[in-house]
Amino acid sequence: MLAVVGYFEPWWIQILKAILIFAVGLQLVPVVLLAERKLLGRFQSRYGPNRVGPYGALQPLADILKLLTKEQSRPTTSVGLLFAIAPLISILTAVAAFAIIPFGDTQDIFGTKVGLYGIDVSIGPLYVFALGGIAFYGIMLGGWSSGSKYSFLGAMRGAAQLISYEVSQGLALVGVVITAQTLSLTGIVTAQKGMWYFIPQFFGFLVFLVAGFAETNRAPFDVTEADAELVGGYNTEYGGGGFASYYFAEYLNVLVVSGIVTTIFLGGWLMPFGIHPPGWVDPIVVLFKMSLITFLFIWIRATLPRLRYDQLMSFGWKVLLPLATVNTLVTAIVVVAVH
């Protein structure tokens, strides 16, 4: 069962489609960045960026240019090499995780079958969790190597928070895997033909989403960079290119979590009520669902205040973990009983 993997194409198609999907992801990041600033502005009864380009549409470009023209400086207390590669680790893990989001079924394009995803492997969610585990080093090394106390505290908090919520996040998906009987993400989408998993796996969905907020260090779990107490947290000492890298990684991670939630719980490219549109609609459906989840991220950021650190930890261990475990247990019993 585990050995059966999705179809894969000739190597040149694999490379071409990887470049294409990466380009799309690269374009989505500034869109999310602008959407967040615009929406946060509206939530707070102001306009948000509206000076650069029509409706402020070129604001992300201006931000990047400004960051790149900043002086590159690092504190004398920092560790040079680690300080330089830490943001790169963050970017690499986010980008690699983006590869697994399926944007559609395998399509016939010019006579060859092409799967509309970067990779479709037999380990699916485990690949995402593995990269999440490495992403931890991006934050940890960045904060530690800065040699500043705000960075250090931010990194320690971030590390403990990431590993605490990763347990619940992993457990939340076990129920889905039991129901779908596969770890391949396209397989999980096809298994949702009857009903999208956010209905039978509602608690798994909730736990995964909440843990996803924590894993991406987004409000209300952004204690890693709690501006009010830690200045900027793990990236206090970063400016210019390093800062740009961290922000790129953060927004790409938001997209990745949206994509995983869409794939696993919201039926991926499937349309409701059994509508079967032609294959080229699939990516649009996926992107639409992803934008809904991304909107939820921004909405929650505008709504909820930041949790206190002890509340955050006890919420993860004492609420989410038991909930995810009970969900797994009940799913296992129901599935075997029905079977």
Next chain:
Amino acid sequence: MLRSYLPAIVFLVLGGAVGGAFAVLNSVIGPRRATPHKQDPYECGLPSEVKRGMRFGISFYLIAMLFILFDIEVVFLYPIAVELRAYGSYALTETIVFIVLLFVAFGYVWRRGALEWR
């Protein structure tokens, strides 16, 4: 089968190019006017006394140990979850025993107060 990971490697190369471009462009375009005070770590108030080898809360280590324990359990649950239907009630019993054992350990950890943040 490792061939199916090829796109992921392409993603890694392209992602490295973006991150590298940020760093290289920044060091080419950005000015360099370093002064001793500019290179101090950020501080607000007293001079920073943080050393990298400094001691900090034991709670962080405790959480890390708990993580290893529970994450391994999660990883063990994945293979059995895929094959649960194939092995039926036999696998179900195993899963229940496994999760109950996990809960006993969890209850112990909770009672001993390891989950209280200090």
